[in-house]
Amino acid sequence: KQEVTQIPAALSVPEGENLVLNCSFTDSAIYNLQWFRQDPGKGLTSLLLIQSSQREQTSGRLNASLDKSSGRSTLYIAASQPGDSATYLCAGETAYSGAGSYQLTFGKGTKLSVIP
Amino acid sequence: EPEVTQTPSHQVTQMGQEVILRCVPISNHLYFYWYRQILGQKVEFLVSFYNNEISEKSEIFDDQFSVERPDGSNFTLKIRSTKLEDSAMYFCATNRHEGSISYNEQFFGPGTRLTVL
Numbered sequence: 699k700q701e702v703t704q705i706p707a708a709l710s711v712p713e714g715e716n717l718v719l720n721c722s723f724t725d726s727a728i729y730n731l732q733w734f735r736q737d738p739g740k741g742l743t744s745l746l747l748i749q750s751s752q753r754e755q756t757s758g759r760l761n762a763s764l765d766k767s768s769g770r771s772t773l774y775i776a777a778s779q780p781g782d783s784a785t786y787l788c789a790g791e792t793a794y795s796g797a798g799s800y801q802l803t804f805g806k807g808t809k810l811s812v813i814p
Numbered sequence: 815e816p817e818v819t820q821t822p823s824h825q826v827t828q829m830g831q832e833v834i835l836r837c838v839p840i841s842n843h844l845y846f847y848w849y850r851q852i853l854g855q856k857v858e859f860l861v862s863f864y865n866n867e868i869s870e871k872s873e874i875f876d877d878q879f880s881v882e883r884p885d886g887s888n889f890t891l892k893i894r895s896t897k898l899e900d901s902a903m904y905f906c907a908t909n910r911h912e913g914s915i916s917y918n919e920q921f922f923g924p925g926t927r928l929t930v931l
Contacts, residue, residue: 730918741905741924742857749918787857791918800909800918801870802849804857 700725700792704805712813715778719808721771721788728790731764731771732802736785745786746773778812785809816840818923820906826929830895835926837889837906845909846889847920848881850874850902857905863889896930903927 701724711717721731729750734742746755748764748771755762761774771788789802819838827833839846848860862869863881880892893900906923 732919734922739927742907742922744919744921747919789857800845800920801847801859801862801872802857802920803859806856 700728700790700803702788702790702803702805704786704788704808706808707806708809708811710811710813711778713778713780715812716774716776717778717810719773719775719786719788719810721773721805723769723771723790723792723803725790725792726766726769728766728769728792730791730800731762732789732791733760733762733771733773734787734789736787736807738785742787775810778810780812780814783810783812818906818908818921820904820923820926822926823924824927824929826931827896829898829930833893833896833928835891835893835904835906835928837891837923838887839889839906839908840910840921843908843910843921845869846881846883847907847909848891849905849907849922851905851925852899852902860891893928896928898930901928901930 703722705720732747733745735745736742746757746762748755759776764771785807787804787807789804791800792803821836846863849857851857859872861871861875861881878894883889903925905925907920
C-alpha cells in the first residue's frame with residue numbers, strides 16, 4: 699500500500715526567502731505526482747502535475763521535481779510571499795488502472811507561513 | 815475558467831439520516847471522484863466513477879455509500895445512514911478526457927463540510 703509522507707509538517711519563513719517542501723512515497727511504481735495548495739477550510743487547488751516520464755515541472759515561482767528511484771518529490775518556492783501561506787499537499791497516483799481512473803494517495807501536508 | 819462546483823457547502827444532519835452531496839463536474843470531464851478529509855487528517859480516496867459505473871473504490875466506501883450521475887450533469891454521493899465518524903469535508907474531483915487521450919490532472923471542488931450530530 700502506498701504511503702506518502704511530507705516533511706516538515708510546518709514551516710515558517712520570512713518573506714522573500716526561497717524554500718523547499720519535501721514529499722516521499724514508499725512505492726516507486728508511482729505513476730504521477732500532483733502538488734496542491736489548500737487554504738484553511740477550502741478546497742484543493744492544483745499547482746503542478748509531474749507525469750511519470752517527467753522529472754520536473756515549473757509554473758511561475760514554483761518548481762516541482764520527481765525522483766521515482768529514490769521515492770521523493772520536492773516543491774521549490776522562490777521568493778516567498780505572504781500570499782503563499784497555506785498548506786501544501788503532495789499526492790501520488792499509485793496504480794494505473796487502464797480505465798483512465800487515477801486514485802490519488804495524499805500526504806498530510808506542510809503548513810507554510812510566510813512572515814511579512 | 816471552468817471549475818468543479820459542489821453543493822451544499824455545509825450540511826448538518828442527525829446520525830442515521832441520509833445525505834446527498836452534489837457535484838457539477840467541469841464539462842468534457844468524464845472521470846469523477848469523491849475524496850474525504852476528516853479534520854486534521856489526510857485526504858482519502860473514496861471512489862472513482864466513469865461511464866456510469868464505479869471504476870475503483872476504497873475500503874472506506876462500504877454499503878452505506880453510493881454514487882450516481884442521475885441527470886447527466888450532477889454527480890452525487892449518497893450516505894444512507896450517517897454515523898458520527900462520517901463527519902468530514904467531502905471533495906469531488908474530475909479528470910479531463912478528450913478523444914482517446916486521458917489527462918491525469920485532477921481538479922477539485924471546494925468541498926462540502928458534513929457534520930453529523
